[in-house]
Amino acid sequence: MTKNKPFGDNARKGVVKVRSQLLHSNGELFIKRDTETGKFLDVKTSGGKFKGVRKEKQPFYYA
Numbered sequence: 748m749t750k751n752k753p754f755g756d757n758a759r760k761g762v763v764k765v766r767s768q769l770l771h772s773n774g775e776l777f778i779k780r781d782t783e784t785g786k787f788l789d790v791k792t793s794g795g796k797f798k799g800v801r802k803e804k805q806p807f808y809y810a
Contacts, residue, residue: 762799769803 768777779789
């Protein structure tokens with residue numbers, strides 16, 4: 748039987764709900780945004796998504 752790590756070990760458990768991520772307009776990089784203030788926090792430069800951060804729905808643009 749597996750157990751979770753003990754509480755208080757500063758490990759993230761589950762999703763981070765006060766942040767969200769969306770795909771940059773160039774279609775390659777993900778941007779992390781604070782959901783309370785709407786400010787952009789970080790850009791993922793190594794590729795891929797942020798771990799444990801929920802995704803926002805992308806707006807649909809007509810070309």
